[in-house]
Amino acid sequence: MAACPAGLCTLCLLAVFLHLCTLRLLAVFLHLCTLRLLAVFLQLCTLRLLAVFLHLCTLRLLAVFLHLCTLRLLAVFLHL
Secondary structure, eight states: OOOOOHHHHHHHHHHHHHHHHHHHHHHHHHHHHHHHHHHHHHHHHHHHHHHHHHHHHHHHHHHHHHHHHHHHHHHHHHHO
């Protein structure tokens, strides 16, 4: 069995090391991108839900206000 030339073994080890480093960096990059996208998605969902909630609250308050005004006007009209 022939011995591996020193230069070839060094190149093989360097290739393996760089491959592992690249995979690790890729995994970290994808993990960070996923976390960033998840944060943006959750923030947008929260903002959308908040907008819907505030819109519904405003509509409900407006409906109550108009209902009370109508009842007040009706009471005044019937009292006359």
